[in-house]
Amino acid sequence: MHVISPIREPLITGGKTMADVSDDICRQVEAKPSKSWLMAFSVALAVLIIGAISVGTLLWEGVGVWGLNKTVGWAWDITNFVWWVGIGHAGTLISAILLLFRQKWRMSINRAAEAMTIFAVICAAMFPGFHMGRLWLGFYWALPLPNTFGSLWVNFNSPLLWDVFAISTYFSVSLVFWYIGLVPDFATIRDRAKNKISKAIYGALSLGWTGGAKDWSRYESVSLILAGLATPLVLSVHTIVSFDFATSVIPGWHTTIFPPYFVAGAIFSGFAMVLTLLLITRKVFHLEDYITIQHIEMMNIIIIVTGSIVGIAYITEFFIAWYSQVPAEQYAFINRATGPYWWAYLSMMTANVISPQVFWIKKIRTSLVATFILSIIVNIGMWFERFVIIVTSLHRDYLPSSWAMFYPTKHDVGIYLFSFGFFFTAYLLFSKFFPVVNMAEVKSILNTDGEKVKE
């Protein structure tokens, strides 16, 4: 337990006591679902079901129901994959890196951010699955399993295989990290539970937590170890995802700048998504004292920094294309900006590079409405960034005879919707049944001997 210096601004406002924290957070879990929650849940579920029709069609008919063609072999599928993986990054960054750096402001947001990470990674993992021509074989052939096919083994040269390892590792570590954090809070809910079913379920989930000193000591050590494990993953996962492109020979993909540029982009979009979700959660669950303007401002600062990094990366790519004197490379970048997909490039530049710069103004970065709007704009921009990288590089590469356009079909949209439906359904279930703020940790930063006592 650490004591917060009284000189600092308190991280949790409203003079909350430990009991207040338990009450505020557990109330959501214990109360009947609210009307707004039910409405949101119905919408999410409906989107999921509509998307499921597209998934069914895709699996029944073949990948041809998408708008892909012989030139553009990936489009929305891998765009969505990279986008969702990127979104996932904020959760791990908040919980792992900020933990290591003792950034205590993270404590009231890390739970939701981690949940978002897990659901986003699941959404991401859907796309490499759905995009496969033969999912029914690919889902296990892509793993290095001993088999009876002879000496068949996976190809360790392939970045797609690295993706399999990267994503699965990332998912398992994030899941364990998240769950470990939940254990003391589940115990709190268990202890407060009034009906037997809740008691039994939360009792099982809390893994026999007693709240003893030994429990806390182990909890702290495990958290620290997992944070240490997860920290390199924040950097490695998107680095490896960027290798899908960077190790290939296609102009616009074959770029050594990709790893840092992708990681920055991932954190950028991840924080934007955290903001989008938390601003709603904060409002709906009345968590204004836990998720304060200070939190929002901090996250907005991270958005300025990472947004500027990707902006520099975009410009660097152009410089290198010019500097390389490789005609195909030069054409690829001019084509990005001025070719048939100029509008996608323009959307990306506006949303990712220009729009976050308004956060330099304190008034805007502390405004809830502006933050909410910009957080969505940033994620639109980041989706376009991946679309621009994937589609505009592929659609006009080396041989002009093969140049083609990509037009999405309703099933491209449908499967994207499916991932959204899943994400929000899962997030809403989480926010209803799990404590959305880490009560145990938040209690450690309450300014107990602060203003309230004085008063």
Added chain:
Amino acid sequence: MKEAKEKIYWKGLEQLTNDPEYVKYADKEFPEYLPVNGADEGEGATRRDFLKLMGFGLAAATLASCEAPIRNAIPYVNKPEDVDPGVPNYYASTFWWGGQYASVVVKTREGRPIKIEGNDLSAVSKGGTNAQVEAAVLSLYDKERLTGPQKDGKDISWADLDKEAKKAFAAAAAAGKKILLVSNTIISPTYKKAIEEFKAKYPTAELVEYDTQSAAGMLQANEADFGIRAVPAYHFDKADVIVSFDADFLGTWVDPVAFTKGYSRNRKLHDGKKTMSRHYQFEANLSLTGANADYRTPLKPSAIGPAILALYNQIASATGNPTVGGAKEAPHIKQAAADLLAAKGKALVVAGANDPAVQTVVNAINQMLDSYGNTIDFTRASNLRQGDDGAIDKVINESNAGNAGAVVLLNCNPVYNHPQGAKLAEALKKADFTLSTADRKDESASQVTYIAPTHHFLESWGDAEPQKGVYSLAQPTISPLFNTRQQEESILKWAGNDSDYFEYLKKTWQDQYAAGKDWLAAQTFWDKCLQDGVYEVDAEPVEVAYSGDVQAAAAKVAATKGSGVELTLYYKVAVGDGTQANNPWLQETPDPITKATWDNYLTVSLADAREWGISETEGKANRVKLTVNGTTLNVPVIIQPGQARGTVGLALGYGRKSAGRVGDGLGVDATPLLGKSNGTISYYVTSGVKVEVTPEMYQVARTQTHQTYMDRGNVIQEATLTEYRKNPYAGREIPHVATWKSPDGKVRPGELSLWKGHKYKDHHWGMVIDMNACTGCSACHVACVAENNIPVVGRQEVINRRDMHWMRIDRYYSSDEKAVAAADGVVSNYRALEQAAENPEVTFQPMMCQHCNNAGCETVCPVAATTHSSSGLNQMVYNRCIGTRYCANNCPYKVRRFNWFKYHDNKQFDKNLAMNNDLGKMVLNPDVTVRSRGVMEKCSMCVQRIQLGKLQAKKEGRRTNDGDIITACAAACPADAIVFGDMNDPESRISKLLKIKDQEGDYGIDKKVGEPRAYTVLEEVGAKPNVLYLTKIRNKDKKESHA
């Protein structure tokens, strides 16, 4: 021991008590009664019954639940002597269909013809084929062929049909009414003999021949000028200067296979030969031939005649002959005349106009240039075009006059493909007896009473005389699939000769060419001819003397005036005259120039499109209403670089109404637009053409939508002959990179690699494609489709850019140089490069898997489904593929094809005839897997052929010899532009062609290629392909500006 002996063991108490019931059965194995069948128990089911029923029930339920598809695999009870499962048989035969000729060899497997290849022994086609020849094997398995004779749409027996036909013929002959046998040109001497027998039996019978791609104008001119009514043989190989006025001799004109063979021979260059023919083309549409020309001048059809007169005058004045009036200069005419005169005796002028006056002038030019006996010769005159443009008029007139006792359409379709078709359909109703021998109920056959369907040529016996004294035999390669009868036999039967056509043919041949020989010699002669497929007799040299009236002809030529927009009707290379319109392989073969499939369309020049307000966005263009002398057609538009301004082009052979499910309703039927000039069918409409733009937008399915190569020297490397003579490396773009070790940039990108490379201890397969020889004719493309079971995906999927062709022919136009020069800034420069020149230079580049030694696809596949072979092939393992498409994305050449859907046994792809019905499936090559949904595929370099060749060599205990293995594309190529072989074998053709430096003991990937013209596409990527290209060299004095 004693005690032990005394020990007694009882089976039970019964034995101890020794009761009588026990003693009765004591010696049985099972003393107690076991109910075996339970019947005498009388108490219903026993345990055994239960178990039996249970077992049966379980087995029955299991069997019933797994509904095994019934496959009718009927084994041979007695193995035919010459059919070994897995071993192909080859039979020589002859293709003569839709006006195209080739002597062929048919590959059969287990009694099914599956592939047609050229017959190398033929003196005419010399082993070449074209798209239509290659595709014809699929037409055999067309379900829409008639399965037996019909009368008024109802089945009838052959006996009844013969009886009624004979009665009708006899009645007509007795009444003195005409019996008109209508046919396309017949090149079979034996068939003609049978017709003579028919004529003898019915004296009023008359054979009228017409051609869909008519050369009647030339026939008339030659008859008038030389007294020979024939198309002469053209020796493009002997010509140093070729001037063609709208003759698409490489595409569709008369005998493109033979012409391409000859033409390409004099287009190839190597160390010993630094000369090539120079080719001038004057035409309105950009034809395949025009695309290959060194100098191409777009001219309106009405200007072509005067330009020929101008050429005549130039040459006449130089050779001291009288000039003619009405001449009008055109660009390049003067230069062409000078070149022709310089190459006198090695010059050749041809014209496509089906106009006797034009042909007379051209004959006169050739006469002045000493072409006869040199580049043109009547000794081996062609028989491929003998039709008379008045033939159908005659049928119409006789019928309308009530003078037609019988009209027999011999497997021809004049109602569809003759401009008088509609009138003929009416007239046929007035004939007393009408019969067609068409293989399907086509537009003409549906107008007649009787249909006596003939065989497909692969089921028939026959012969052909494509050129005077050059014969080719045709033999059946499969028993007739249906109850059809070859028309030759029908004619014989009706003539009262009941002999089998095979016997008749054999006897005719033996009587004719083995006369006086004994039985054995005659039989040997026949067997030899049948095996070779060809036979030649010496022909007496024909000397011709020109006696044409040039002045009169010139006056007629000059009299043809044009006004307003002019239309040129043409044939497409793949679909031709539409005879094989129901062949999906042909419909999906991209036109070599426009790269369009499944449609015909109006080709419009860019300037006219702008002026008329035709917009083209995202592949869609306005449809237009084309009105020609009262006939209006609503046609799609393609904006065509190279189209002469003020002209439009439209392909014939489309708009079939009863070709079958594939061919019906594709495009529009332009046949009614054909006009007449100087008494013959004219493919030009020089006045009365109106084009109205409609707001309806339509997308023609094209496999290539970007037209220029963006000045990328790593893709297309080209030079002029002048430059090449000075420097054999002319046009080559050899990339070098600077490294820290060699900052001066002397390192070739291939020398830097992360990879250790491969060692190919035995073979190192490679391919060379000579871009100078390749004409873009697409024979290789169809050959590849047939050989490798490539699915047809249909129009919509081609629009979606998902054609499955393993081999494509990239066609690039040169960019608009004026616009490029005017461009300032990077972006506008790219914009200008995207714009094709108004009259562009065209380059064809066949593109298929490059079998890279450092293949991008191989490293990125997560499951190692695409791997490298020990002999340099990039292999695709369909079974292992999970369909991530990463390999296709990472392929710099974009040659990988993904199975987006299940293309076989799928009603959505019912145009894919070869995979969607039992009959169609017979065409599949059993050596090649039909790929399932969700897997990637690509060119395998015909690995099945490589394996076959290797196995054969292994059985004989030797290395494979060069030429043992030849890929389908290389085999098909009429220009011999593709050479496949083993680069480890210093004696192979490919090693010699590439001048591969001998590297004793080093079988690595880095072969030192000595040929200056050889390059790999995208060398700087470092993929190190095993497919090399030879630079395109144009026979030009200097580079010209193309605007």
